[in-house]
Amino acid sequence: MRSHLLNDTTAEQYRSSVTEGIERVAAKIAATERPFTGVTVDALAPTIDAIDLDKPLLDTAAALDELEDVYLRDAIYFHHPRYLAHLNCPVVIPAVLGEAILSAVNSSLDTWDQSAGGTLIERKLIDWTTARIGLGPAADGVFTSGGTQSNFQALLLAREEAKTDSFTKLRIFASEVSHFSVKKSAKLLGLSADSVVSIPVDHDKRMQAVALAHELERCKKDGLVPMAVVATAGTTDFGSIDPLPEIAELCEQFGTWMHVDAAYGCGLLASVRYRGRIDGIERADSVTVDYHKSFFQPVSSSAVLVRDAATLRHATYHAEYLNPRRMVQERIPNQVDKSLQTTRRFDALKLWMTLRVMGADGIGQLFDEVVDLAAEGWRLLAADPRFDVVVEPSLSTLVFRYIPAAVTDPAEIDRANLYARKALFASGDAVVAGTKVGGRHYLKFTLLNPETTTADIAAVLDLIASHAEKYLGESLDRAS
Numbered sequence: 001m002r003s004h005l006l007n008d009t010t011a012e013q014y015r016s017s018v019t020e021g022i023e024r025v026a027a028k029i030a031a032t033e034r035p036f037t038g039v040t041v042d043a044l045a046p047t048i049d050a051i052d053l054d055k056p057l058l059d060t061a062a063a064l065d066e067l068e069d070v071y072l073r074d075a076i077y078f079h080h081p082r083y084l085a086h087l088n089c090p091v092v093i094p095a096v097l098g099e100a101i102l103s104a105v106n107s108s109l110d111t112w113d114q115s116a117g118g119t120l121i122e123r124k125l126i127d128w129t130t131a132r133i134g135l136g137p138a139a140d141g142v143f144t145s146g147g148t149q150s151n152f153q154a155l156l157l158a159r160e161e162a163k164t165d166s167f168t169k170l171r172i173f174a175s176e177v178s179h180f181s182v183k184k185s186a187k188l189l190g191l192s193a194d195s196v197v198s199i200p201v202d203h204d205k206r207m208q209a210v211a212l213a214h215e216l217e218r219c220k221k222d223g224l225v226p227m228a229v230v231a232t233a234g235t236t237d238f239g240s241i242d243p244l245p246e247i248a249e250l251c252e253q254f255g256t257w258m259h260v261d262a263a264y265g266c267g268l269l270a271s272v273r274y275r276g277r278i279d280g281i282e283r284a285d286s287v288t289v290d291y292h293k294s295f296f297q298p299v300s301s302s303a304v305l306v307r308d309a310a311t312l313r314h315a316t317y318h319a320e321y322l323n324p325r326r327m328v329q330e331r332i333p334n335q336v337d338k339s340l341q342t343t344r345r346f347d348a349l350k351l352w353m354t355l356r357v358m359g360a361d362g363i364g365q366l367f368d369e370v371v372d373l374a375a376e377g378w379r380l381l382a383a384d385p386r387f388d389v390v391v392e393p394s395l396s397t398l399v400f401r402y403i404p405a406a407v408t409d410p411a412e413i414d415r416a417n418l419y420a421r422k423a424l425f426a427s428g429d430a431v432v433a434g435t436k437v438g439g440r441h442y443l444k445f446t447l448l449n450p451e452t453t454t455a456d457i458a459a460v461l462d463l464i465a466s467h468a469e470k471y472l473g474e475s476l477d478r479a480s
């Protein structure tokens with residue numbers, strides 16, 4: 001069994017084994033005709049259930065053959081131009097290379113003595129990101145597992161910085177279309193059930209600053225404490241960007257922590273043409289960025305950034321066996337002092353390789369392309385009488401619904417759209433997402449693949465329309 005340990009004696013086996021795996025994935029990716037095979041849970045589960053994990057195959061090629069059946073054949077492939085569903089981007093090759101390196105070397109970023117250069121690389125990327133945001137000279141941050149964790153950590157810091165004798169008095173303000181991790185964080189942070197105040201959005205799905213001002217006033221009047229405002233720079237459904245400068249003004253006026261959830265919109269930090277859309281982000285106290293959404297990085301790769309490095313002390317604990325307090329005086333950089341995690345992947349390496357090979361402009365150009373594609377898609381949808389499209393995109397999502405001329409019952413239209421999404425998924429021809437707007441079912445394209453064309457968008461819209469029409473035709477038959 002020792003031959004499986006990666007060390008000086010097994011370097012050749014490592015090379016051949018990993019190459020074999022890479023060959024299979026490369027062949028798969030090259031030959032993928034559809035984003036999904038349409039396999040059902042009932043069809044796939046027995047194959048996986050039948051595998052006895054206590055009976056190993058003892059052979060890499062055999063394990064890879066088996067993997068073809070249980071995973072590779074039916075995986076959802078985000079690199080395919082007709083994968084249009086969630087916030088999953090195709091990944092850039094330099095980042096995949098970084099991923100291969102980081103798992104083989106297996107540094108853990110909690111302490112200097114488990115990572116050395118890895119720690120400095122992560123720190124440099126944090127500084128690079130805070131400079132792109134414009135957070136100022138005292139800024140800092142740390143890589144996290146994703147936007148949910150970044151939002152949670154930011155709100156933990158905000159809670160600790162809030163002046164109150166009781167958590168029950170704390171209030172967080174976020175738009176009605178903010179990410180659900182805000183509410184989840186409030187619960188984990190021990191805040192009261194009504195601690196998250198939902199602020200209405202305008203026609204473009206941006207937080208209404210006037211409504212925010214009103215709620216902040218009310219909070220103060222009621223003797224409560226406005227702990228944080230979460231502005232979203234790129235909402236999950238609409239890609240809408242809250243009015244950051246106005247929100248920053250209000251946060252200053254009310255002495256409230258401003259957190260910007262730029263999990264999705266952070267791609268604009270590298271944008272060559274659209275950076276101005278997130279102006280005002282530089283006034284935040286904390287920012288969430290998900291490189292794994294809009295920097296074309298593999299999952300996971302995220303960071304939480306703060307204006308004032310000192311606030312990260314709220315996540316600091318010392319252990320004699322790991323990061324004793326004296327190491328701070330010795331200026332030994334231990335990232336665990338800033339992180340909610342202890343053992344932590346060197347995800348930063350993927351972004352490092354990306355910036356060193358492609359440069360920030362390279363990433364920004366790719367992101368700009370999907371922003372342009374969404375604008376084109378919106379024009380297509382707005383001109384197509386078969387569809388109702390909700391909002392002109394600021395980033396790269398399109399929310400729309402099939403509206404047949406002959407059907408007026410909104411519930412029947414809901415069912416037709418739900419059916420179309422399911423039927424499309426089952427066919428594997430394309431994968432699209434769904435959401436609700438004003439209580440009604442809509443469909444969603446999240447466009448993060450520069451390889452997707454307007455022709456793809458038009459073709460998928462035709463597929464949706466034909467599935468929905470089929471449903472409505474059958475529904476008429478059922479009624480008659």
Ligand SMILES: Cc1ncc(COP(=O)(O)O)c(C=O)c1O
Nearest residue numbers: 087146147148179234236261263
């Ligand atoms: C605006 C926003 N914030 C936070 C998150 C959570 O990010 P993650 O899935 O990386 O935890 C998402 C995920 O879609 C998001 O869209």
